[in-house]
Amino acid sequence: MRQNNRHAGYLLKANLKQNLKFSIVWLVILIMMILSGAVKLEAAFINGASGSKDIVKMLQAPGMAAMFGATPKVSTYNAAIIFAGVMVVFMIILQALWIMPLMIRDTRGQEENGLLEMVRARDVGRTADVTAAFWELLLVSFVMAAAYFASLLAVNMDGTDMTGDLLFAIAMLIANLVFGSLALLFAQLANNTRTASMLSYMLLAAAYLIRLVTDLNHQQLTWLSPIGWFEKVDFYTKNQLTPLLLGLVCSILLYGAAIAIAQNRDLGAGVLAEGKGRATAASWLRSVPALIWRTERGLLFGWLVGAIIFGGVMGSVLGGVGDILKTNPIYRQLLDVKQIHAANQTLVLSFLAMYMGIFVALAVTAGVQIAFRLKHDDQLGYLGIIHAEKPTRATISTSYNCWALFVGILVLSVGLIALFLTGNAVLSQPLPLKYLGRLFIGGLPAVLAFIALGIALVGLWPKLSGLFWLYMGAGLIVQVFHGLFSLPKHAGDFTPFGWIADVPIKALGQPWLAVMLISAVCLLIIGIVGYRHQDLSV
């Protein structure tokens, strides 16, 4: 074992340096989230009973429970309990979005591009890369947890104590270990980074959906999801240790499995097999758009399947969401049947409004990923040989960009349709078709505007394209936390998420529709023109 990890320490140092900027940006974001969450909730609770009651009531609504996790049932709530109830699921997901690509990059990424071959020819153990990555995981997660702990101590919310804060920090560290070692395992199973990332993100999404469904209906089943384990700790109340132990054991097993595979396999190989290629190109493979279809179709299928599942799952919980009598039986005496139906529908619509942003964000991610491939493929030199041929730069960038927009539209449409169909199948009082129309009229322009923004960034300043994720992420977060943290009404209006916040309760206003469509067209043009003037492969 030790033999196989020879000189992992040196690799760790090199990787830390290589990933320094990436990890620091993420750490800052995460710590800011923790700090602002704690400060906001503490403020709400200090303001007195009314503010805190509102928040608790809001959190008990099905939409919120689905989004953030079930709020523990206790007689008196304090800021600390609510903080944990709101932040656990959310922080784990954010952290996973940082840790998983980091782990894959450190192992399969370096192997795929050939760096590991040169390194391994030195006196470096066969599993040293996996071990070094795991150490990096431990180290950065420890820094993160320490910062969380310090932040929580500093804010000192109502209801916190040292144990609770410490436990929260440790739990977040263990969550990193679980998802990090999972990514390490996928990086050993797949023989390329793309498959490894896709598997990792799919598992993350599945974990979220499982806990979402079970939090709404069968809370004892939330144990099925690794994210759910951490909800079961019940921070600041029961402070259960079992779930944390489970997480720890699980990550050790996953890491062990990754090591076992790495020990015994060929460099460059995976466990999942790869089929043989074809001898000649298909007859349709004769243009740049066709080339993009050929290279990205796996990704597209993955997204479509994901969108159908996500839409289907969200639709299937609508029945439970739109049942006002279940939430509050007193209504039976107060309201007649018609009023109950109307109230149920309002519940469903506000639930949909909450999740509309997520649907849009997923579709945008799918599309922008393809728009960003333009830069990526340039950097790796794939496009060099194509630039030298007949297609002009405009053709190439237009092809990528149109695909990006198309994929965004497709993913959103498929997701919404799946949502609507399954939703109406389970709702006793189906939603009229006009609400689907509203969802489309609100969602599509937002998706187009967002993707076009990504396109413009890649065209104008390819090096800054990472900022797109910051912008979109910030917009989504502000929108999601908007009600909870009682942010100003228009706080979310710096992105389209704010503009479509009331869809489908209300139809999207004409002005915003115009703004999004016009800016989409302008940004698309800017992107294509910008790409024409770029120094390529930078």
Added chain:
Amino acid sequence: MATSVIELNHIQKKFGKFEALKNVSFTLSSGQVLGFLGPNGAGKSTTIRIILGMLKKTAGTVTVFGHDAWRDDAVIHPQIAYIPGDVYLWPNLSGGEIIDLLLRLNGRDHNQKTDDLMQRFKFDPTKKARTYSKGNRQKVALIAALSQDADLYIFDEPTSGLDPLNEQTFQQEVLKLKQAGKSVLLSSHILSEVERMCDSIVIIRDGSVIESGNLDQMQHLARLKVEVTTTTANDDLARVAGVHDLTFAAADHTKAVFTADRDELSRIMQSLATASILDLRVSPPTLEDLFMRYYGKQGESYAAE
């Protein structure tokens, strides 16, 4: 008898169903510089990766310094310096940093030789690796490998990105290694490079070794290349035993180029003499001549003879 540094015995390697190596056996003796040749896809890099313990052989035995290549890589690697054909680096680290790191990974340190090599290769170690050109990335691997005092040097197309000047510097460095009695395995497509530096060669094709041995000897055993000009037409030549690949350079068949078996030389000369020789040039085959035969499809039949 020199001890053997690398010993491959009937190595076979399958990637799934595809058999990349069918039967590869050769020995690299201590102090030997061995050229490893073969067409694209023949299995050179695969063989080298097996020697480095990065791929698991399907059958056969590989020992390096007498140890099993896969199991004992911990013992073997500190004594090896390797340069891959395509060099990829951590984009955010500088060249100098990476060279030091690679040296330390083998328990060595930045030394006088490292600085000398940087100067000889005109290498700027302060730039971030993401900005290096292909040749400069290659220099990182080259400097890290050559400034390590190893027993065995393995080079897989080490000069594929270097300009002629740097290539020459590299060749001089390898000759120094040879003088110092180091063992070198060099895979390369640049035949002049192999001819200048290697004592022996191994030629591999479709996953099997089809020829190996001392370069002088192979040149000696191979057919001679003959160019001859005679006064009268030389049509009889085609029927003389030991004449191969005959072509006539002039329409009246007074100028002929062919290859000749050495043991049939006297008979060939007699036949030529009847046409009265004006000019005669006989040369031993260059590596390139040897190679063309082995690389092409006729390599199989030639090897079979």
